[in-house]
Amino acid sequence: MLSRVAESVYWMARNIERAENNARVLESRLIHALEVSDTGAVADGDWEAVVEICSSFEDYRDIYDDILPETVAHYISFDRTNINSIVNCIEYARNNARSAREIIPQELWEILNDAYLTIQNQNQSYWSMKKIYAFLQSIKTLSFTLQGVIESTMLRExxxxxxxxxxxxxxxxxxxxxxxxxxxxxxxxxxxxxxxxxxxxxxxxxxxxxxxxxxxxxxxxxxxxxxxxxxxxxxxxxxxxxxxxxxxxxxxxxxxxxxxxxxxxxxxxxxxxxxxxxxxxxxxxxxxxxxxxxxxxxxxxxxxxxxxxxxxxxxx
Amino acid sequence: MLSNYRTAHFFDEMMEAEKRPRPHYEKFHRLLQTFSLEDLLEKHETAQLSFLRQGITFTVYHDEGGTERTMPFDFVPIIIPHEEWNTIEEGLTQRVKALNLFLEDVYNEANILHDGVIPREFVENNPYFYAEQATGLDIPHNNHIFLAGIDLIRDQNGVYRVLEDNLRNPSGMSYVFQNRFVMRKVFPEFFFKHSIRTLEHQFSYLHSALLSHVPINSVAKTYPVAVLLTAGIYNSAYYDHVFLAQQMGIELVEGHDLMVKDDVVYMKTVRGLQRVDIIYRRIDDDYLDPAEFLEESALGVKGLMEAYRKGNVAILNGVGNGVADDKAIYAFVPEMIRYYLGEEPLIPNVDTYFLRDPEVREDCLSRLNELVVKNVGASGGYDMLIGPQASEEEIESFREKINETPEQYIAQPTIQLSRAPAFQEGRFYPCHVDLRVYVMSGESTYVLPGGLSRVALKEGSLVVNSSQGGGGKDTWVLREEAADA
Incomplete structure (x- = not known):
């Protein structure tokens, strides 16, 4: 196997996993925010933690002064300037897959490509928290599906x-x-x-x-x-x-x-x-x-x- | 369904006259009547989505970067009767054979130039003539053309003519297979009733043609290692590269995956370096080797040409093929066939006028509105004037360009390209079509049955190139027995 191709599939896997993990972290914070009265310094600290886990708080601070739940959710999910945003992870994973297309299962490529195209065609700028929540779940499901394809169809090579x-x-x-x-x-x-x-x-x-x-x-x-x-x-x-x-x-x-x-x-x-x-x-x-x-x-x-x-x- | 369809004064592939299909389209025409408009709309939509989902796209470059697009697919196939196909097959085998002899000749003795059959300057001033890099090479089977894509059109009388030879990196072969694949999925009904030449097993021919080019110094003559060299995911034909590599079971490599050590080419694998014998490259000569062509090229491999020259690696298609497929040399291909093979061309060219000749130029400039003018160095439908459809300004701008560099341009009569029905936006209308036929050569020559039918989907447009809004159709070559059935 070519080293470049090995690197591509390695990063594809990392990017898929990263998208899923970031989706889960943000999702679980969103659920919590719905359950407790979620204001004040403690809540700010919690959102800060979420940013720090999913990307870098320093980078976030370069763009935003406030820590508003909506801002954080958008930053982690959709912000193109955030290299670890979920949409970026999916796009990287898709491009990694594309440059290794001839060795990965056709279905793996198709599902990833489909997800990428769906995201490309959406304008998420004004999405409500409810819609973002549904998006996060779809990312988790995407990751599960991709892992399923890998487990059930790939040669153990x-x-x-x-x-x-x-x-x-x-x-x-x-x-x-x-x-x-x-x-x-x-x-x-x-x-x-x-x-x-x-x-x-x-x-x-x-x-x-x-x-x-x-x-x-x-x-x-x-x-x-x-x-x-x-x-x-x-x-x-x-x-x-x-x-x-x-x-x-x-x-x-x-x-x-x-x-x-x-x-x-x-x-x-x-x-x-x-x-x-x-x-x-x-x-x-x-x-x-x-x-x-x-x-x-x-x-x-x-x-x-x-x-x-x-x-x-x-x-x- | 086709009741309002008009063939006008064009040759129509499917309809002989109003409401009357040609004999070999009768079955198809009958079947078509059994679908409702809703069925057709739905099937049309399914087909387009299938291409997008599978990522069968090409990249179009514009100011803001590149966009991935699918080639629109039209489900009305081009059907070619058995006997007609035989002529195409023979004619193109003949043509590619002559073109290969020409390449072998111009990079060795250049007899055809000494004998004055082709004026010397047409070869020597050609920017794709790489005398320095490609002269006197000893290559497997003396074969320069592993894969050719020959573009055919039909004129108003239905006569097939060669429009263009593509001897460098002819793209689109993946579409031949994907068009068929999608067609089978969306319209299985059609295939029960027709006996057509299958596309299965075609890759065994391509694969064995590829592997037959073992370089003399290979240390793995029985199992040579072949790779496909691509420019990468941003190349407009990347899907084509993926598909070919996948189907032939060879590695798809980029320039930086290869390296040359002691004039031997290796690829970098997770287990270290592995020797490479045959490179089917899909990057242009200019980018192949920064040591001998464009220095700034990051797509190629330094030292590749020296390895090639030493017989340590084979490069397909051959280096310097561009000298044989440019639009000026094109005009001489019938002469080449006579000169090298002593045969008459089975498939004619389109008449071509050289604008460098003052008399011809004067005549052509006086009637630009009825001619097609092409830049001999351009491809993909760029820098081209279609007289009858051009505005006054466009004609004037070409007049200036021609007067500035007349040797850069040729003119051809506007051929009334044949048309075929296309189903777009819920109705059938006639669109101009052409056909790219793929010819593969190694120890022997083989023509892929059918090819890529390209269609100019913009109503009235003559440009079929995918970069300019063209689409694709499935192409059926009928089997012999089917002709009488």
């Missing part, structure tokens, strides 16, 4: 592995980013009463669609330690960081036919390094002060894996 690696890396990084932002928020409000924390940890779970799963394992008390454990290393939860990294490793192993060659050694080393970090924290209690640096390190390590990965397969 190189391209499939590259798609998987892109997807799991993106997902793991996003969970880390969510935790990072949430940890910062809880620290900012250290003086506040416990109920505020409760609310933050709850939203962290909701952002990754893990609340229901969490309730099956733990009582409905948002204990920081338990939530962190659940999202970082609960191996049965398919969005926990450890689960994602293990799957990246599996996909790489598959690609390499189960062997570590000299050229793939560095990549396996980088993956091992991250796994070891997890093993360490499993056995120690971390406070929310310690968890921040850990997550920073993890995000850097993910970047490093991405870099070594690209180098290994000549994607640079």
């Amino acid at each position: 190189g391209a499939y592995s590259f798609i998987k690696i892109g997807k799991w890396l993106e997902r793991g990084e996003k969970t880390a980013r969510i935790l990072n932002v949430v940890c910062e928020k809880t620290q900012e409000q250290e003086e506040e009463i416990q109920t505020e924390h409760y609310y933050y940890w709850l939203s962290a779970l909701q952002f990754v669609n893990g609340y229901d799963a969490y309730l099956k394992k733990y009582p409905p008390i948002m204990d920081a330690e338990k939530v962190l454990h659940f999202l970082i290393s609960y191996h049965q939860f398919p969005r926990s960081i450890e689960y994602c990294i293990d799957h990246v490793r599996e996909a790489v192993k598959e690609l390499e036919g189960g062997k570590v060659s000299h050229y793939s050694e560095e990549l396996f080393d980088a993956l091992d390094y991250v796994s070891n970090e997890f093993t360490k924290i499993k056995f120690q209690q971390m406070t929310s002060e310690e968890i921040g640096p850990f997550l920073d390190r993890f995000q850097n390590n993910c970047n490093h894996i991405g870099y070594v990965f690209s180098k290994t397969y000549y994607l640079l």
Whole structure:
């Protein structure tokens, strides 16, 4: 397989996953906003967190002074200047697919192209929150459909592995980013009463669609330690960081036919390094002060894996 | 359905006279009557959407960048009876053979120039004549034309004539297949009643023609590695490239996917470098190799030409083919056929006048309103004057251009291009059509049955190019037995 094509499918998968994750984060914030009286500094802080998770608050600030729910929703969903906006992710994914068309399933291309054309033909400037909400759901459904096509039709060959690696890396990084932002928020409000924390940890779970799963394992008390454990290393939860990294490793192993060659050694080393970090924290209690640096390190390590990965397969 | 359809003084592919179809269209005509207008509108819509959804688009460039568009599809097919097709097949095989001999000749001994059959300056002043880069090359089968697209038209008497040869990067083959595919999906009824030459298995011919061009120094002579070189997703014919690569099962590569090391071409894969034997390139000569053509080209591969010259890689179509398919050389193709093959051309040209000749020029300038004027270096319907349809200003501006650089222009009588019914906006009306036929060559030559029928959907327009609002039709070549059935 051509390196360029491998890179295209890798980024296609990342962009699809990113669109889905951003849609979910925004959606869950919108639902919450409907449930509680949603004004004041706390609410502003929450919208800020959403922007920080889905793109960059600094970039947002360059354009807007206010944090209005509508503005944020439009910025994350439709703003072309926001490189991580959902419509941009879909367009990138579609162009990635287009330059790998001859090796991906025809249906995968058609569905992605269809979604892209639909978005192109809409003028979303004045969409109400209700319409945006429906849009977010359609993006999630799109991602599920695309993953279904990949699982049910693709040959288990190189391209499939590259798609998987892109997807799991993106997902793991996003969970880390969510935790990072949430940890910062809880620290900012250290003086506040416990109920505020409760609310933050709850939203962290909701952002990754893990609340229901969490309730099956733990009582409905948002204990920081338990939530962190659940999202970082609960191996049965398919969005926990450890689960994602293990799957990246599996996909790489598959690609390499189960062997570590000299050229793939560095990549396996980088993956091992991250796994070891997890093993360490499993056995120690971390406070929310310690968890921040850990997550920073993890995000850097993910970047490093991405870099070594690209180098290994000549994607640079 | 076609009760208000008028053939006027044009040759109509389908209707012999008012309300009377030609014999080979009778069945189709009968079937058409069984559909209601609503049916047809719905089917028409389904067909257009199918193209869009599959991303079968081409890119049109304008000031604000590029837009992806689909080529409009019209469901009234062009049906060609068996015997007529035989003539086309033979005539085009003959023509491509002569054109290939011409290319081999001008880049070697140039006998045809020494013998004065073609004036030397027509070749030597041609901007696509790459003497320096392409002279004396030893190429597989001495074949320069792996894939040709020959454009045919029919005049008011129904006589097929060659309008243009495309020997560089003829596009549109994917549409032949997609038009058929969509037609089968939307109008399965038609196919039960007709026995037509199938398009299945055609790629095995193209594929084996491609692989027969193994370069002499290949180390994988039995299983050579072939790739299709594209300019990328922003190229207007990108879908065509994707389709061909997919159907032939070869890698679709861009310039930066390839590299040349020690005069050998490699592609960059996730497992390192892999040697490439045959490159079917769909980028122009100018962009092929920055070391020998345009220095700023980012689409090509540095050192490619040297690898080609050394016999380490084959490049298809050959480098420098442009000298044989420009609009001036075109006029000499009948002479080439006589010169190289000692045969009479089976399919005539359209008469062509050279405006460089003062007498001819004077005559033509006095009647520009009845002629078609073309820039010999342009393609895609650009820089072209259609006299009978042009305004006074347009004619004047061409008069100036011709006087400025007369050698740049040729003129042809305005042919009353044949027409065929097209169903657009809920009614049938006559539109001008032409036919691009694809000829593939390797060890032997093979003509794809049918081809791409292009239709000028703007009522009265003569321009069929997709970049200028043209559309496509399915083309059916009837089987022999079907003729009497």
